[in-house]
Amino acid sequence: MANTPRFSVNRRAFLAGSAAFLATPAIAQSVDGAATTEMERDLSQAVRRNISSFRTLDWRPYFSNLNNGAILVDIDSRALHYWAENGDYRLYPSSVPLSEDLTRRGRTSVTLKDPSPDWRPTPSMKERNPEWPDYVAPGPDNPLGTRALHLSWTYYRIHGTHDTRKIGRRSSNGCIGLYNEHIEELYALAKVGTQVLLI
Structure with a gap:
């Protein structure tokens, strides 16, 4: 054989x-x-949408320093980047606003860390969705998930969500959403005064 x-x-x-x-x-x-x-296609004009590709990009030039840490939310890639003062880096997939008119871009900061958020729809949310409840207490049905970072802009937050289908999509009414385990990690890292930039 x-x-x-x-x-x-x-x-x-x-x-x-x-x-x-x-x-x-x-x-x-x-x-x-x-x-x-x-x-x-002209690759220089292509928008990077693969979250893993953002690991090689350095967004820190957007910040003059990393005092109190820095958060950058890239609306197009639906990714939240976090740098600690010592340069440690985290990347989280996120949900972003449903439409451009609900999107706010620019510089803000964390003004309050809420360990057990409750939720009230904004007046414009209630106008668009009159059937929504006026108030949801902290817990498993809360749209803000298990933690929330309030920003200096009224009604804007970075928060968790129990509806994991929303992550990676245009699905929010203006806020930036993370998986609950990710917002809990970011909540522990961020401080009141952490710089936030939405681009």
């Missing part, structure tokens, strides 16, 4: 091959079946 060559793949080779495959530009099929590729 003739010896047939054996093909063996170790874990390292498999992972390297998978990474190379995933790095290859994908070809997307349009509705009419014509092939298009990302390579056809």
